[in-house]
Amino acid sequence: MMKKLVPILAVLLVISSCGKNEQQAPPQGPAPFPVQTVTTQDATVYQEYTARIEGQQNVEIRSKVNGFIEKIYVDEGQVVKKGQILFKLETQTLNQDGSAAKAMVQAAQVEVDRLKPLVERQIISSVQLETAKARLAQAKSAYGSIAANIGYGTIYSPVNGVVGSLPYKAGSLVNPASEMPLTTVSDTKNIRAYFTMNEKQLLFFSKTFNGATTAEKLKVVPEVSLLLVDNSEYDQKGKITAINGLMNATTGTTEFRAEFTNPQGILRSGSSGVIRLPIVSKDIIVVPQNAVFEVQGKQIVYVVDKENKVKSRIIETNGTSDLNFIVTSGLSNGEVVVIEGTSKLKDDMVIAPQSKTATPEKVEVIAKDSVQPKTTTANK
Template identity: 75%
Template sequence: MKNFSIVSIFALLIVASCGKKEEQQMPPQGPVPFPVQTITKQDAVVYQEYTANLEGQQNVEIRAKVNGFIQKIYVDEGQVVRKGQLLFKLETQTLNQDASAAKAAVQAAQVEVDRLKPLVDRKIISNVQLETAKARLAQAKSNYGSIAANIGYGTIVSPVNGVIGSLPFREGSLVSATSEMPLTTVSDTKIVRAYFSMNEKQLLFFNKTFKGATTAEKLKASPEVSLLLVDGSEYDQKGRIATMNGLVNPQTGTTQFRAEFKNPEGILRSGSSGIIRLPIEQKDVMLVPQNAIFEVQGKKMIYVVGEGNKVKSKIVEVNGTSELNYIVTSGLSEGDVVVIEGASKLKDDTEIVPQPAKAETPAPAETPAVAKDTAKTNNTPAKK
């Protein structure tokens, strides 16, 4: 009997302890707090991004005008050169010999003219013979001048200020005026040009956004652009769009643009690449934190707080980003209250305790029209 009572007491204690654990593990009942935000319309800056190829303001190919062996190379790859600086010296010994022969021919023709002139003056011979001798002298001088010019072409100087490119030939190499490869390229990179393209939809948006009757007026009305370098950093000099091709390429359906950037410290190099960022200021748009929007079967959705603080999911359409926000173009109305965090924990008709989110202090703007952010639209023109 005693044994039975002891066993019963142990059983009751075990049941009681299990009940307490179950009570401790039960989740709290009632609505859970979630941060929310009331939708208001405001201004935003959106960046459209375009892949660009960079080139110096002048890329001059240096080629030989005469045939000859490279006698001396006076520069090295990457060297900064000035206009008129000596670059190459070609061996011109054969031309020198031709020049000596041509000079002798000039002297002989001059002697003949000098001999005939007094004879003509005394009317011993006709003037026709003298004129013929003068023509031969002029031809000899022209031939000599051409050879002398070719000798001068053996000394090759830089036509512009710039940076030396690759040097595919070495001293002793035979080069000619018909060589497919240039001796080098001199690139003037004080001003660097960034070439990029817009498709027809982007071009139409550009023309509608920036007012002007002519292309020049539209380009003047467009804002300064920035340049993202290959390491992801932003170049410290702003640029402007300088030209826009007047025609759409029928094969690619694109139009080429050219932006120009100053390059005082030589950071940009011809032949490299980057990303042009064109800021577009949009008025009265709805901004929603990116964390508030989730995707279901490829559609972007958000939870809106309704009557009784119950949430309902809605499909929204967005058009790019501004800072850490989506720009919502449809699906929401001004004054809607949306859940901005914890959407994965919710489902339709879940009751919550709305907690207004704390407003974040915006970053200071660099210019009146362009804020310092990383907004982008993946090359898709913003809807107005």
């Protein structure tokens, strides 16, 4: 039995000895860490504003007369042309009134025709003829008013556009004072996006774009983009065309209007989106978000010196995104920062830098500044 145990013990001693040698192996030198050289660059900062979308014309269709809806010729969402019939109201009572008024016109005309020769022969005074003519004019006016109301019973589209909701059905009684319109026709060939800026944002806007008047400023404002609800960018660029001249005392904001063409009918009146206003920023520093960590609310990066030692440094940023920060202070052009693995570092630690270049294609940034509440940045 002892003879069998001796070889086994020998093997265990060899394995144990190897394990101790491996644990006591000396370190192989400084650990590698990815680094990036800080450079200044020009960038386009996109300020973002939530917008409501409306057609160029949103026309409420209302009845001008009292009546029951006899027929509805369109459906919700249907594209209609200017002058196309939309509704027909029952006008039987008006037709009866029209017949009576027409009879009054005929009677008044007969009276005028009867008095004319009598006046010419000076059998009666001309005053009687003038009185009869006045009654004829009054009868024609009454008939014309009723005839117009009969015409109002047929309702046509005043513009090209898309039919909105139809709250009333055939047989419903409507009148000019009805709370809801019969429908709304939206001209969506051109779309208007309305958004607001607060006082600080408006001041920043006014300082950024030169011009003594609003019209002059709008001439130099670049085209804007529209982000749709699925976060895709609308394929047509827009232009800011109007700024409200007054601040809303209740909300403390001013309304802007941007216009977009809508050739494919993608945009619908009543929907929402996000306006992106590009503003060029000169000589800014951008670092990857992975390079920055926080301690007690302070943003810190590790800077690598010429001897490959790292030192922590507090920086200040203007915004954040999924990938990058815009640095406003704390870093200078040409310095080197560690961009990954900062949790493993401590001051004066020596590393083996592995250089990585910044990707120049696109940098997305959401600004923290109250003047720029939400922006994205793209490198030039």
